Amino acid sequence: EVKYEDYFEPYVVLHRALAPQFDERFRGYGLNKCSFLRHLHALDFRFMVFAQEPHFVAAAEHGKSASWQRLYGPDADPAEAINL
Numbered sequence: 001e002v003k004y005e006d007y008f009e010p011y012v013v014l015h016r017a018l019a020p021q022f023d024e025r026f027r028g029y030g031l032n033k034c035s036f037l038r039h040l041h042a043l044d045f046r047f048m049v050f051a052q053e054p055h056f057v058a059a060a061e062h063g064k065s066a067s068w069q070r071l072y073g074p075d076a077d078p079a080e081a082i083n084l
Helices: 032-042 066-072 078-082
Strands: none
Touching: none
């Protein structure tokens, strides 16, 4: 078992029927996964590590989104980060 921490962003697997509804007000880049995982933690979900075969997760590398660029890119307005 892994203890929950703020800004925790692991990949998670859970049954759809058990998952709380995702807050659709989130748009673009900005802590939506952190908020969802905090919600799971508040509902007393436990975070476990699959350390034995045959479990694995794969994620393709991708470029920074336009939302990320607006918040953190070279031309970012620091005031935009306050909106998070």
